[in-house]
Amino acid sequence: MKALVFHKPNVVSIEERPIPAVGQGEALLKVHACGICGTDIHILHGEHIVKFPVIPGHEFSGEIVEIGQGVTNVKPGDRVTVDPNITDKTCWFCRRGEMHLCENLTAVGVNYDGGFAEYCRVPAEQAYPLPDSVSLDDAALAEPLACCIHGMDRAGVTSGSSVVLLGAGSIGLMLLQLAKSAGAAPVIVSEPDERKRTLAAGFGADIVLDPTMDDVAERVIAETHVGADIVVESAGRPETAALALKLARRGGTVLQFGVVGPDSTIAISPYDVFYRELTLCGSFVNPFSHARAIDLLAREKVKVAQLVTHRFPLVSAAEALQTAQGRDAVKILITPNE
Numbered sequence: 001m002k003a004l005v006f007h008k009p010n011v012v013s014i015e016e017r018p019i020p021a022v023g024q025g026e027a028l029l030k031v032h033a034c035g036i037c038g039t040d041i042h043i044l045h046g047e048h049i050v051k052f053p054v055i056p057g058h059e060f061s062g063e064i065v066e067i068g069q070g071v072t073n074v075k076p077g078d079r080v081t082v083d084p085n086i087t088d089k090t091c092w093f094c095r096r097g098e099m100h101l102c103e104n105l106t107a108v109g110v111n112y113d114g115g116f117a118e119y120c121r122v123p124a125e126q127a128y129p130l131p132d133s134v135s136l137d138d139a140a141l142a143e144p145l146a147c148c149i150h151g152m153d154r155a156g157v158t159s160g161s162s163v164v165l166l167g168a169g170s171i172g173l174m175l176l177q178l179a180k181s182a183g184a185a186p187v188i189v190s191e192p193d194e195r196k197r198t199l200a201a202g203f204g205a206d207i208v209l210d211p212t213m214d215d216v217a218e219r220v221i222a223e224t225h226v227g228a229d230i231v232v233e234s235a236g237r238p239e240t241a242a243l244a245l246k247l248a249r250r251g252g253t254v255l256q257f258g259v260v261g262p263d264s265t266i267a268i269s270p271y272d273v274f275y276r277e278l279t280l281c282g283s284f285v286n287p288f289s290h291a292r293a294i295d296l297l298a299r300e301k302v303k304v305a306q307l308v309t310h311r312f313p314l315v316s317a318a319e320a321l322q323t324a325q326g327r328d329a330v331k332i333l334i335t336p337n338e
């Protein structure tokens, strides 16, 4: 099979690899589509710990072509999406139901070969069969959508919540749809890129701001009078993380969803957190939200097809990675078998 291999930071190639043999409890997928995530770019630049060489790709869908002994939840021919995050099920956190915080968390496409290949072997229990109404293209976005669902749970978005989203990339645009369907109002989006602002307006954002032109803090106060109930940092930048703290109302919640570089810091006034009774929270991966993501895609409560701006065959993976680092793309899919 053909596969995209990361050998070490910034050294990649397309290679012929043997199709993986399935063992007990495993399933082999013929990969349909695999999304490029910001994490893949961090791995490419050596900013995320992985076991090189690795075939990256953790947002993918495909068809089961082979199963190992003892597999009962999927069978050859099933269309599936994969939850890439694998827990040990026995550590302190797993034993208390916080499995996404597992001390030994590993992931397909990070610690094991992933979806940027014609075939991928996964633990069968990580595969979720799809209803007919979910396309394999859409299913490739089930994993990031599942992460967004967890973020909405963490932030406590509910009917009538005022929500500010700082950043409207593919993640911000999914968070926007989830906030709208939860009944949040107003939902205010701030995004410097025009194409993404247009998408945000199309997905029903009540107010769309351009932070290069608009005074975001002033506009949020104008719309909410007191600041927002919930502010979500979905740009992955220290500047927006600092701004998020200013935009929350007294008693409000700030959700750090974007992945800011591990060495970045911002200044926080502890007095401000105390006096304004702020809640600061993070959101990490997708605990028990992958099935909910599939349900939302099946019922068209969240639309992801419009987020896909580029598709590349595997042989053009280098160009795809380049495009992912530019400003043009919202979501890029690599389709290894096209």
Ligand SMILES: [Zn+2]
Pocket: 087, 088, 089, 090, 091, 092, 093, 094, 095, 099, 101, 102, 103, 104, 105
């Ligand atoms: Zn664990």
